[in-house]
Amino acid sequence: MNMRVQLEYGKGAYEFSIPSDRYIGILMPREAEPLANLDKTLSYSFAHPVASPPLVDKLQKVKSALILTVDITRPSPTPLMRAFLELCRERDISVTICISLGRHGPMAETNLRDFLTPEIFDNYPVVQHDAFDDSIHVDFGYTSRGTPIKVNRLIQEHDFICGISYIEPSYLMGYSGSRKLIIPGIAHYSSIDANHYWLIHPDTRIGELNNNPMHQDAMEFMQHFRFDWLTCAVLDGKDRIIQIYSGDAEKAHRLACADSDKIFRIKGQTADIVIASPGGYPYDWDLVQGKKAIIPAMETVKQGGSIILLAECPDGWGAEGTFKEWLLTKTPEEVVRDVKKREMFSLGAHGAYILAKPIVQRQATVIIVTNENLVRQLQGSYIHAVTTVEEAMELAHQHCTASRPTYLAIKSARRLIVELV
Template sequence: MRISLGYAKEKIQVNIPEKNLQGVLAPNTPQVSLSEEESVRQALLNPIDSPLLKETITPGEKIVIVTSDITRPIPTAKILPFVVEQLNQAGIPDRDIAVVFGLGVHRPHTAEEQAMLVGQAMYARLACFDSTPEDTVHLGETSRGTPIDLSRRVVEADRCICLGNIEYHYFAGVSGGMKAIMPGVSTRAAIQANHSRMVEAQAMAGKIEDNPVREDIDEVAQFFKVAFIVNVVLDEKKKIIKAFAGDVLQAHRAGCAYLDSLYKVEIETLADIVIVTPGGFPKDINLYQAQKALDNAKHAVKKGGVIILLAACSEGLGEHVFERWLLNAPNPHFMVTEIQRNFELGGHKAAAIAMVMENASIFLVSEFSPEFTRKMFMTPFPDFESALRQALQEKGEHASILVMPYGGSTLPVMRSPGK
């Protein structure tokens, strides 16, 4: 069977033997009837498990709106005006509203970046600040021992509203919800404690219940009250396709259920060989970006199986800490154990790749040299045909094959018994 796969800026046609093909996994197409603005407005007018935002606010209160930093795709500028409109209707003047960007452990913003994130009109009206991991208030510890140290400006406000986007996260399960607070406005020590649990078996994409990372994040809601959230689900072009507003946990869960309806794809059995591509440029511009597709593919492959990753990586690895971890480790398992002891952004993605390697071999078709690919503990191939030929030779002529043409936005899940 001929299948078209994105690679760099082109589509390549690959042939998969019919007798081996178990299936082609692709996300569902969302049915969008509202504009981005209408979706946000409708969510605010129909909050989940909460009164209208303007009905929860008292004039005279100081409001802080926490949103993501520049490393996240949430379109804050499209959401913020509608939130501020409701606050104004509740009798809150602009001078009593502040926007805080949750940096986590990322770098501070420039003034120009802050203005771009909220939009020029909102930037001219509202005070905007980066979170302050060096100036925090200690609120206790979660049951797992994670310190709850949050930016003082956020804690000392009368009301906190959080904005976010909901997408799969490879160890926190999903983004959005309380993730705006932990790790958004938390300290490095707190983030280290929380994220170090990424190596636990239940810390995986799409999983909320019994996920030690996500449950630790959500437990922070017992120590710090978030009054209201607005979370959005985005399409491949980062446009809002649906918005959810209201209670920090219940509105978030509704958004997660919608995300699942689009991007979770059920499979009957795991495959011997999984062929995956991020979908081409720009998703395969470097390995740091392509990692998400690789991580999703691990949920479809048998233990001891083969993942064939087609990712051009024309701009290399994509992040210097990620590169250091991948190229300097003596073996993959070292990265898995080291990330628990010394959590480091960039290194965490290298460790995630190493965790895939502990379950399956990775055959990489890319622009990297063979020597460079081997340094990353992957097997290099000059083209797809030679990679598939080798995979079939290793796994047998009757090996089962699953194909994931849009690996970054497709999450394979085993079908529940009886369905």
């Protein structure tokens, strides 16, 4: 007897069969109640911020404000942005919006206009950060861990710096938001790569802040600049807003992370074959985003097992260069070895490492179900690429060492914090 299981894929879902007698279950975020009145909660957070005077008081002498916010790999920030823009309009404060892209590629103008809405895009200057343009960055030395403090000069050219972001677990810095709007958000690529080198540290992991060296380095980086205000919304597993905090960039963020932890930290078991989805669109927009589903899959797959990732990746790789080169030309063992050499490390190298790690450490087989074009481009790499779940299951069975494998499915895998029981 088979069990039908459905996981997110692109803007839809994939449904497939698993033998019910060997199906451990599905891991997913806990249910949470979305806000009944977003605007009311947002206004309350402005008037009663965390460790900060109210927003109207902070804006009294401001002439120009810079909003740092997220790109298309997150939900649109406009529901959180409108009230701030209205307060600025009433006070004749000029506002520039900067999309904190980090190393991500720029959004097409039509996509950006839809993302921010025509109402905002057509009435405010919108800048997309370019981490590779040396001319727009200013240099402030180095962090104690050796990260160059190079950042977009826009942060110096405004009276008021406001961050607007969403909070969810992050597989590198513990949680998203706040300092991530600065680095990687508006940092130079050399700063981003140096900070991300710390991913090889065992305490750099999802849901960890206190001992996470990447988070600590980013906090030190951020403290070199003014960050006057943070508004952050806590998301549930369906991308609904369940709480909003505003105020101090560190303290408001910490409260939001605590709420997020209650939703995404779950108990789980290991299985021979793990099928994981990052959460569908926009979280599988490209391979850079889609690969994040491997984090909980790597924690839950048994030795000699198989991991199946469901990621449509309509935008392809999401990063060329080292990411693509290492996947296509190195063995998993070479990737795991070379990523530890600081002179060879880059964000692309880290992407290749994430996919190689379970192959080396668990002797697992990694299979991705994706679009036909990316399947062709991944031929010859150390991961298997197919266009259907049925093909992936067949490969998983061929490579799995268990004769009667057990199965585990993972929804919203890119942000689940799994504790094994």
